[in-house]
Amino acid sequence: MISQQSWADARRLWDFQQMGHEVRPCSVAIGLGSHDLGVADTTAALYRDGMAPLIVFTGATSRTTRDRMPRGEAEHYRERALELGVPADAILVEPNARNTGENITFSRALLADQGIEVSSVLLVCKPYEERRAHATARKLWPEVEWVCASAPMTFTEYVGSIGDDRLVIDMLVGAQQRLMVYPEEGFMIRQNIPADVAAAYRRLVADGFTSRLVPMATVRGRESL
Template structure:
């Protein structure tokens, strides 16, 4: 049973992980590979709304997607986009990336090889990965404007779609930890983390929502 306090803390992290950007037309939309085909659906929606003339899907496989997407995350995303009516000429695939940094670096290389000029990017991820994706892209691709996007949904709706509340909260906690420790490791830009978010994160760690945490000497709930 998940306590009322844990749900409140999870909502604090959920809200913080989303950037709340106002979307506008960009040079390209990049969908970051994951277990969630909703990323591809959102990319198609943005394409149909005229917010990007080109889609790039990036991602190989991982232990969590190998069975669900045996041909690779980017390939399955592309197939989904074509199924939804996007012409193949409007979709590029980057099938090698295995983490967020590689998603950005490899997608950038694909676009450069294709000779496509990029001044702005709609970066599409799972809802709780918006801030992490944004911070990574700003570090690795500072010369372009980055707008974060994801499928609009509440924490409750996302939990229902996954079917495992504990797993979702674990993922929220793991994503927050990376925002705390990755900047000093050079993987992303640093961003302010409000005290109430830090406190919510620490309580969730103490409650045992730790399966997605990385090993670190840093005490739970402290800033990097």
Template sequence: MISAQVWADAQQLWDFQQMQHELRPCSVAIGLGSHDLGVADTTAELFHRGMAPLIVFTGATSRTTRERMPRGEAEHYRERAIELGVPSAAILVEPRARNTGENIQFSRALLEGQQVTVSSALLVSKPYEERRAYATARKLWPEVEWLSASTSSTLRDYIDSIGDERLVVDMLVGTQQRLMLYPQQGFMIEQEIPNDIEAAYARLRDAGFTSRLVPETLQRP
């Protein structure tokens, strides 16, 4: 069980990640690979709502998905979307990306190779990574208008769906660290981080929620 202070701090980081973008139809929806099939579900829902005529699912595997998604995150996302009624012809698969920067770069190359004109994109991620994904995409593909989207969920409901509250808090802390670190390394646009968010992050880090932190010299978005 996590303490009341940890819960309050985690809630602050969770809320900060939510971009609250007003969604509208875009050229393409890009679903970022991860352990969370909810990203595929939300991307499929946006397709059915007419928010994008084309989907790109991007992602290889990671230490958290190697066993659960042996064919690769993007391929498992594609299979899930087809189960949910998305035509296979409306889905492109980018199977190599292993981090958020590669998700954007490789998706761009795939779309350009398919001669798809992209002026705007729905960027679909896990709920606690909306801002991180947006900041990365804005840096690496600035010509596109980006709108962030994720599964609508409370922190409590998301933790219950994952089944590991400590892992979710660790991920929140890791995501916040990257928002603070990577702009200095040229991987993201700079964003204003409120003092209360920095303080919540520091308390969680000092409390030991550190499994998803990266060394400050690591050159990877």
């Protein structure tokens, strides 16, 4: 059972992750691979709305996606976007990235190889990872303007769409940990963490929502999924 306090704490982390950017047309949309196929749906919808003329889907597999997306996250995203009417020539696939930093650096390299000039990027990700993705992108590719976007869903709606309450809360806790420790390692820009957000994070960790925490020894060596 998940307590009312844990639900309230998870909602606070969710709210903090939301960047609240106003979506506008950008040079390219980059859809960050994950277990959530809804990222592909959102990216396709933004393409159809004229928010970007080109999509890059980026991602290999992880321990949470190797079974459900055996061909790789980016490839499954591409297939989903094609089903939703995005033309094949409007999609590039970056199949090797295994963490958010690689999503950005590998996508940047792919676009450069294709000779595509980029001044702004529509960064599409899971709703509870907007801030983490934005902080990483700003650190690794500061020359462009970043606009974050995700599925327009409430916390309750999102949890229901995934169908695994604990997984969502674990992911929120993992995303929050990275916001707190990765700036020290040079993986993302520094964030101002409100005291109530930090307290909510600590309570959730104490309550056992820890499956997506990265050990500090690993943090010292490289960025982890």
